[in-house]
Amino acid sequence: MAVVILNWNGRDFLRRFLPSVLAHSEGAAIFVADNASTDDSVEVVRQEFPAVQVVQLADNLGFCRGYNAALDEVRRLGPLTGDTNPTRPPAERGRDRTDTFGFRYYVLLNSDVEVTAGWLSPQRALLESRPQAAACQPKIRQYSPDPVQRELLEYAGAGGGYLDRFGYPFCRGRLFDTLETDHGQYDDPRPVAWATGACMLVRASAWHALGGLESTFFAHMEEIDLCWRLWNAGHEVWYHGGSTVFHVGGGTLHKSNPRKTYLNFRNGLALVYKNTHARELTTTLAVRVLLDWVAALRFLLQGALPDARAIVRAQRDFYRRRAYWQQQRQQFPPRLTLAERPGVFRGSLVWAYFGQGKRKFSELDADLLN
Template identity: 60%
Template sequence: MGPNTAAPAGACADVAIVILNWNGAKFLHRFLPGVVAHADGARVIVADNASTDNSVELLARDFPTVELLLLDRNWGFCEGYNQALAQVDSPFFVLLNSDVEVTLGWLRPLRGLLEANPRIAAVQPKILSQIDPTSFEYAGAGGGYLDRLAYPFCRGRLFDTLEKDLGQYDDPRPVAWATGACLMVRRTAWQALGGLEPAFFAHMEEIDFCWRLQNAGHEVWYHGGSAVQHVGGGTLHKTNPRKTYLNFRNGLALLYKNAAPGELYGPMFQRLVLDGVAGLRFLLSGQLGNFWAVLRAHFSFYGSFGYWQKKRRAARPHLRVRDRAGVYDGSLVWAYFGKGKRKFSELGLK
């Protein structure tokens, strides 16, 4: 299908909303009508990762105004977006998961923030649970943070504990990372950094991308004046051993690739110890699949160490001591499991 030439030239005509799809016909049927209705003049594009369900037929039949990019195979989340966005020339992209329900007026605040501040290269909206819209959702919540060991958390979500949305995180602010479930990015910054890290395949790739953005001198923001609702777990549930493997492997690679020289080796050693503790907990609780996933994650990281070394060497001129936004100088593991802190406000961060 060709471009939507009939689309009105709205306030967001220079934005392309790009949904990467793989066998997600049920989500497209459910949520794509809302994306089209609330596009505000933006292009709506579905990049299909060689689906084997009826996604392509559904799009051709029910969504004739939506552009379709057909990828030749399932490239995974990271390289799938890299392949798709190389074919899109809009100044701004929105990487949008197929299991996201957008709301009226969600797009303009994000676009307005990037227009107002050229230093901002990426921004996310408030991410609420589609199942329970009164609660924040795991993947992004009220903006992403990292502790000193590069464990990710959010305003509104520490580990698996989710807060209710009471308006406490409605303010726009710089953060350490913005969710890949709904991420608006400047095309120039995306191209300069080469997009997402393909070796990640999926999971934590947006954290790596946002860390690289900040190392390159850009800012990453959260805008609570825009909200979307995310189903979550649409591809892999968070207890799936495949997801456990990707999170542990990518967590090590994330820290090794991006940390400044003076902030790498101590945190890296502590991560290895804590990963061992996590693996032991999986074993003692009978979660053998997740236990083996942690071991495989470490073997994969060590086995690919030459690749990660090349990535770190290439990034070395831009690696910065921790002056980034959204970094907690303590240990999230200790705060959560040792001190019982369950809310972002209890960490002492502003």
């Protein structure tokens, strides 16, 4: 197993959180893949954390291309068959390897995540007991020095990722910006629509078979797209609440950043277009486009003109690249209809949240939940 942390100018996060990763990741090799940082991240890792291996990328490739390039290199440096000793020199581990993928599992871990004792065991055990399962995430709670804030489920993953019928992502424990306190209500393992890229265990063979993350996304929605493709390819995606990690969130782009708004809305349209079953695509995409325009109008009325403009650009750029998205549909044909996809709310989350005032996952109509 390889734990791979993609870093860009994250020296302070690495100093704060690498100690927990090293302390609680028994039997795993730890890699920091550096996305051409301009701070002294690489020097800090090499001097202060010599057990961590560094993969240096020549350019800042963003989250998606960065992870794709990093895991290709980690695959090359993978251990000899049966060799789980992460202290062996990379060249020795890669020599005379007879396995196809080097490491059986990759863990995509954000640099701003604090892990806890036993954080890997439940996810790994689940994947080993279910050959069809290709990805899994733990429970994600909010990182904070405040004990009360640490009890909140976190925006990026919470209790496992869901989608509504129009492709809007949400989580058990997080609807839009409303976070629930963790009372153990999401401790159960279950299949979900998507696992968070902040902390995801993924089977290496499935990762490489699907080509990793969608490189044109740059960042945001990429894990949802990957997991949707995994389901379409016949794999499963799971959540396991048997372990917990704590995520800072917003370490690269704050949620109010117009660049993040642009990426979320452009990539959101693209993932719906790429992965929705043909029988449902026309209606789903038309409603999604309309709701995105409503979101732009809402930003405008709130005085957030840069965010409104970002949505307009997102719509424009999505349609400009429609031929490319069509190629991706053909390469990984959507296989599952709405009723067949686990982790789906077969209603509108926008209506449930803003129209009906539902703020908790438990308040959603259970008859519409897959």
